[in-house]
Amino acid sequence: MVEIGGSVNLETIREAHERIRPYIHRTPVLTNSWLNDACGASLFFKCENFQKVGAFKARGATNAIFALDDETARFGVATHSSGNHGAAVARAAKLRGIPAHIVMPTNSAKVKIRAVQGYSAQVVFCEPTEESRELKCADVIYKTAATLIHSFENEHVIAGQGTAAMELLEDIADLDVIMCPVGGGGLLSGTAIAAKSVRPQIKVIAVEPENADDAAQSFRAGRRLVTEKKFTIADGLRTNVGEPNFAMIRQYVDDIVTVSEQAIISAMRTIWETMKIVIEPSAAVPYAAVQGSKIDVSGASVGIILTGGNVDLDALPWSCR
Numbered sequence: 001m002v003e004i005g006g007s008v009n010l011e012t013i014r015e016a017h018e019r020i021r022p023y024i025h026r027t028p029v030l031t032n033s034w035l036n037d038a039c040g041a042s043l044f045f046k047c048e049n050f051q052k053v054g055a056f057k058a059r060g061a062t063n064a065i066f067a068l069d070d071e072t073a074r075f076g077v078a079t080h081s082s083g084n085h086g087a088a089v090a091r092a093a094k095l096r097g098i099p100a101h102i103v104m105p106t107n108s109a110k111v112k113i114r115a116v117q118g119y120s121a122q123v124v125f126c127e128p129t130e131e132s133r134e135l136k137c138a139d140v141i142y143k144t145a146a147t148l149i150h151s152f153e154n155e156h157v158i159a160g161q162g163t164a165a166m167e168l169l170e171d172i173a174d175l176d177v178i179m180c181p182v183g184g185g186g187l188l189s190g191t192a193i194a195a196k197s198v199r200p201q202i203k204v205i206a207v208e209p210e211n212a213d214d215a216a217q218s219f220r221a222g223r224r225l226v227t228e229k230k231f232t233i234a235d236g237l238r239t240n241v242g243e244p245n246f247a248m249i250r251q252y253v254d255d256i257v258t259v260s261e262q263a264i265i266s267a268m269r270t271i272w273e274t275m276k277i278v279i280e281p282s283a284a285v286p287y288a289a290v291q292g293s294k295i296d297v298s299g300a301s302v303g304i305i306l307t308g309g310n311v312d313l314d315a316l317p318w319s320c321r
Contacts, residue, residue, distance in 0.1 A: 007155045008248070010197035013162040013190065016063040020160060023062050023095060027051050027164070029171045029303075034274050039290050041297040044175070045271075046168045049279050049309025053087040053115060056164050056307050057151070060186060061088035063160030064149050065096055073098050078146040080104070080126070080133035082235055083112025084308055085151040090121035101146055103137045105129075109235065111312045130239070152186030153242040162190025168303050169198045176300040179286040181307060182206040182215045182256060183237035185245030191305065192252035206249070206256045207289040209234045209264060215241040216256040219249065233317055234264055236282035236308070257295060259288040265317045267291050271306075281317065283307040 030045045048056035065077055076099030079089045086102040093100035100121040104113060105128035116123055126136040141148055151157065164187075165178060178195045182188045192204045208216050211230040218225045224246045229238045241249070249256075259267075264281050267288035271279055283306045289295055290302070 008158045008162070008189065008193055010194065012155070012159045013166055013194050016059075016156065016159040017163040017166060019066050020059060020062045020163065023052070023066075023092070024058055025051055026167055029168060030275060030277070032275050035270075039297055041290070041299065042301045043290070044168070044172045044301065044303045045275070046164055046303060046305045047277065048164055049277060049283060049306050051308075053084065053091055054308055054310040055084035055088065056161060056187060056305065057084040057088035058091065059163050060154070060157035060160035060190070061085060061149060062092040062095070064154055064156035065089065065092040067156045068147060072147055076100060076144060076146040077149045078103070078137055078140050078144065079149045079151060080137040081151055082108050082238070083115070084236060084310060086121070087112060087115040087119065089149050090116050090119035093121065094119045099144070099146065101140045101144060103133055103140060105133065109310070109312045111310055115310065152184030152189070152239075152245055154186075158186050158190045158245070160190070161187045162194040164305055165191040165194040165303075166198065168305070169195060172301065172303060173199075174301055175199065175202055175303045177203045177205060177297060178303040178305075179205045179207060179289070180305040181234070181237055181282055181285040182208050182241065183212070183282070184239040185215065185241040185249055187305070187307065188253065189245045189248040193248060196252050203254045204252060205289075205295055206253055207286045207294070208256060208258050209237055209285060210258045210260050212238050213258045215246070215249070216258050218246055219253070219256045222250070233261055234282040234285055236280070237285065255295070257289050259285060259292060259294060263288040263292045269318050278309045278311055279306050280308045280311050283309065
């Protein structure tokens with residue numbers, strides 16, 4: 001476990017934004033009158049599906065890799081990832097001109113494997129378990145002396161992810177609520193710290209699949225719980241929340257709610273059809289909570305981070321059931 005403590009704050013998030021500015025998109029914020037009318041609120045979607053590598057992960061990985069000193073960086077970087085973080089690490093490493101080793105489960109989406117390989121990273125496959133991922137990654141690091149760029153237990157990654165919320169609040173200053181999905185908690189930690197620092201009265205609400213609800217269970221229990229994950233279509237959210245991340249979540253997050261698999265699919269399809277944009281299942285999770293009335297947003301201004309748009313078009317959930 002990485003000791004992070006209070007090292008992530010608005011200042012480090014702003015520093016991260018300056019560091020990564022040349023390498024990322026400032027993604028647009030979109031609205032849709034039909035979606036607003038359907039829930040009686042003003043929804044503002046931060047479209048990280050338009051981000052480099054097709055996901056917000058580009059922010060944290062780029063910040064972490066460009067924060068490395070030259071001596072450390074020359075040995076390269078390594079991580080384990082089901083897809084988006086791996087692609088983000090691979091891209092950032094290529095930009096910096098250093099090696100990248102990405103450990104990926106054998107059941108990773110083909111579109112995400114191709115993305116990692118497209119950035120010239122060395123892909124190492126492992127069994128689709130957390131233990132296998134960690135052991136294989138540790139072996140790669142032992143053999144190469146590469147630096148681990150953890151997808152959420154890393155202060156530079158968390159600060160980088162927080163830049164999406166910072167941008168959203170610069171564009172839409174009077175948000176009442178900000179929402180994002182939660183898996184390991186890197187995005188949620190950075191989002192919550194950025195949002196509460198800029199606008200203390202804002203409510204930060206995370207959403208999680210019912211089939212991967214360890215963060216919600218932990219939030220209710222007041223202590224981090226590790227659970228065995230069932231299958232969820234939101235593959236980016238299968239990871240248990242990190243210990244340092246959970247400490248930040250307890251301090252800054254107002255609520256965590258859960259949604260069903262069918263609700264995720266319905267929300268994903270609704271956004272595709274109404275907004276005419278491609279988002280992946282994990283990105284649909286927050287809107288699923290709004291669409292399913294899991295939270296009361298009536299009359300509120302709500303910011304929603306659409307986390308990514310990397311979808312296997314040969315396996316769309318509404319065409320393969």
